[in-house]
Amino acid sequence: MYLGWLIGATVLLIVIYCFTIYTRTVVMCKKSGNRKGFQKTSLVLTVRNQEEIIEGLIREIFAYGYLIPLEVMVFDFGSVDRTGLILERLARDYPGLRFFACCGEENGIRKRVMDLCQSDVIYCFDLTSSVNYSLIIKAVESILGGTKMSLYRTTVLRKNKTQGRCTVPRNVLKLK
Numbered sequence: 001m002y003l004g005w006l007i008g009a010t011v012l013l014i015v016i017y018c019f020t021i022y023t024r025t026v027v028m029c030k031k032s033g034n035r036k037g038f039q040k041t042s043l044v045l046t047v048r049n050q051e052e053i054i055e056g057l058i059r060e061i062f063a064y065g066y067l068i069p070l071e072v073m074v075f076d077f078g079s080v081d082r083t084g085l086i087l088e089r090l091a092r093d094y095p096g097l098r099f100f101a102c103c104g105e106e107n108g109i110r111k112r113v114m115d116l117c118q119s120d121v122i123y124c125f126d127l128t129s130s131v132n133y134s135l136i137i138k139a140v141e142s143i144l145g146g147t148k149m150s151l152y153r154t155t156v157l158r159k160n161k162t163q164g165r166c167t168v169p170r171n172v173l174k175l176k
Contacts, residue, residue, distance in 0.1 A: 042117040
């Protein structure tokens with residue numbers, strides 16, 4: 001008697017969970033204006049000597065974006081701390097994370113990003129100097145949540161060279 005009740009309760013909880021996930025996905029698709037589902041979101045981080053925050057930031061990004069197709073590329077510009085080692089380890093844990101050691105050369109990165117990223121809109125974060133961790137997290141949550149309200153240290157690249165509703169003209173890089 002109790003076994004039947006336990007199985008019924010478990011099935012009901014699974015149905016409620018699936019309905020909740022489905023509803024969240026539909027709401028987020030409507031927020032982002034995409035009726036066919038989520039497009040892949042590309043986040044590009046350029047970093048230098050960020051060992052204190054990089055692991056937490058990457059884990060937050062993937063924890064928040066678990067329902068959204070996400071690609072994250074990190075370019076390390078000559079860190080002398082353990083940033084590179086941390087990123088290599090995280091790249092093994094998260095298949096959506098790609099890590100590139102650039103040894104300080106910033107020339108040609110924009111072209112490389114445009115060639116590597118699969119989405120039409122790419123959000124680039126400059127973390128090569130001291131940063132406010134909580135503001136970076138809020139900007140990432142804003143982008144992944146579909147509101148795009150706070151774009152702290154964010155540059156938006158567009159493959160079709162147009163501007164969208166979430167940016168102001170001074171934040172959009174003109175591609176040549």
